[in-house]
Amino acid sequence: MTFGEARDKFIHTWGTLATQWGINRSMAQLHAVLLISPEALSTEDVMEQLQISRGNASMNLRDLMDWGLVYKQLKPGERREFFIAEKDIWKVARQVAKERRRREITPVVEVLNELKAMPADTPEAQEFQRVIGGLSSVVGFADNTLNAVIKAEENWLIGQFLNVFR
Amino acid sequence: MTFGEARDKFIHTWGTLATQWGINRSMAQLHAVLLISPEALSTEDVMEQLQISRGNASMNLRDLMDWGLVYKQLKPGERREFFIAEKDIWKVARQVAKERRRREITPVVEVLNELKAMPADTPEAQEFQRVIGGLSSVVGFADNTLNAVIKAEENWLIGQFLNVFR
DNA sequence: AGAAACTTTCAATTTATTTTGAAAGTACAA
DNA sequence: TTGTACTTTCAAAATAAATTGAAAGTTTCT
Structure with missing residues (x-):
């Protein structure tokens, strides 16, 4: 090649x-x-x-x-x-994380919080709340992960998940 | 509402x-x-x-x-x-992480590894290698994060990033 | 075997996204 | 202030993606 x-x-x-x-x-x-x-x-x-x-x-x-x-x-x-x-690739990653979080994740978190305030007074509404709650924690995890990238030092991040490999 | x-x-x-x-x-x-x-x-x-x-x-x-x-x-x-x-939202998240990793991340990791084998014998090739190396570690982080989701217990994941908040 | 009740497929159409290119805009130099 | 060398904008065109609907396929029942 x-x-x-x-x-x-x-x-x-x-x-x-x-x-x-x-x-x-x-x-x-x-x-x-x-x-x-x-x-x-x-x-x-x-x-x-x-x-x-x-x-x-x-x-x-x-x-x-x-x-x-x-x-x-x-x-x-x-x-x-x-x-x-921008030549610092980790800075690039932080920047992308920051923008996507701001543009896409934050608005969804807000809607989910708004929907959480709905009453769970029927079987449908109860199931709805169960799903909204579950998704909130998953989206929250994604949000926190992006935040970690945004705030973290490069070395900390690289080390963070090495244990997953072995 | x-x-x-x-x-x-x-x-x-x-x-x-x-x-x-x-x-x-x-x-x-x-x-x-x-x-x-x-x-x-x-x-x-x-x-x-x-x-x-x-x-x-x-x-x-x-x-x-x-x-x-x-x-x-x-x-x-x-x-x-x-x-x-599937009603278990964390199982849904694991499944999505698994599929996107398999379909989208793994192929990119393979190409990056292939490109890493290229010689860095000119200024252009040297810069190229610097970028490929940097992207490899960023993509590797994403890959490991998806892997963590795939393999993790719900409670571990939720706890994992709570420290980011305070 | 044939009909009924369904599901799947896929060529054609529609919709959404991306790209083009030329006109309009901007900044500088003479 | 006019001309030159650029950049930006945006309506129109091209391309890509999603959707439709009807024909073909499948399964079950009689």
């Missing part, structure tokens, strides 16, 4: 994983390209490397910046903008 | 969360309906409650059974099939 093949395989694999978890493929692939690039890249660069349009690149780069995963870099004497990815 | 409104809100919220994490909305809503139903439901029942077609119901019920989240139940004297959801 040549380096080019390895790079393409990585970009492809990362895009596939992303779509399976509800993230836009182009955004993930753009991120992958920037992650493995030693230098900052221009919009033209990523357009060419991924064969995507200017509009697509512009919008997804902006989303990546919103997620705190990519920074704009201005080079002196250059009018166009360059982009560079 | 009436019970009907609460039920609808739950079904809607669950469907939204699912799509955000790459799971089909109908499948999640079908699951929600079965979860909160005290008795097993027929295909007709769920078709009516969610206003979906027979084909849609049939395919998604099959998927739910493939995921190990729903069981077929035959009633004596009834020709048609009834469906009942």
Whole structure:
């Protein structure tokens, strides 16, 4: 396997994983390209490397910046903008955990808490409360796990689950 | 809020969360309906409650059974099939963790390991290896966390992250 | 064997998401 | 203030995903 093949395989694999978890493929692939690039890249660069349009690149780069995963870099004497990815992978993980928690988990926790306040006065309502309660603890676990990632030091996290292996 | 409104809100919220994490909305809503139903439901029942077609119901019920989240139940004297959801929510969580790990995480771990074997003989290849290495440990953490859910007792899991809160 | 009561499949359709590309916008230089 | 070199926006087009519904399949009963 040549380096080019390895790079393409990585970009492809990362895009596939992303779509399976509800993230836009182009955004993930753009991120992958920037992650493995030693230098900052221009919009033209990523357009060419991924064969995507200017509009697509512009919008997804902006989303990546919103997620705190990519920074704009201005080079002196250059009018166009360059982009560079956050290189600390654990910081990337913390950032993703933070955003997904904020956007997706927190709203669900709020709805579940609201629903918990409903009376359990019929068999249906009783079963409903049982399910809401159970899901609350599962979602709470997910929420806490994301929180752990957000707040944790890298070493603590890596160690945290090593015992699971042996 | 009436019970009907609460039920609808739950079904809607669950469907939204699912799509955000790459799971089909109908499948999640079908699951929600079965979860909160005290008795097993027929295909007709769920078709009516969610206003979906027979084909849609049939395919998604099959998927739910493939995921190990729903069981077929035959009633004596009834020709048609009834469906009942796994009621132990932590078992549901274990099952989902197991399936997503198997379908989505494991293949990525394999590709990352394959890519790790590439030489780091140029600046590009060196940066590439740095990224692959970092992602391996992040994906490894996710993999271990899912594994913990899969293997753990409910009580252990709930306790595991309580310290994060205080 | 045939009919009744159901379930499954899948090509066609609909809906949702992503992508494009050109117009509009912005910033700088002359 | 005009031109140049860019970036952003967004309506339209393309693509992907989900859904439908009717035909085909299955099982059970007579």
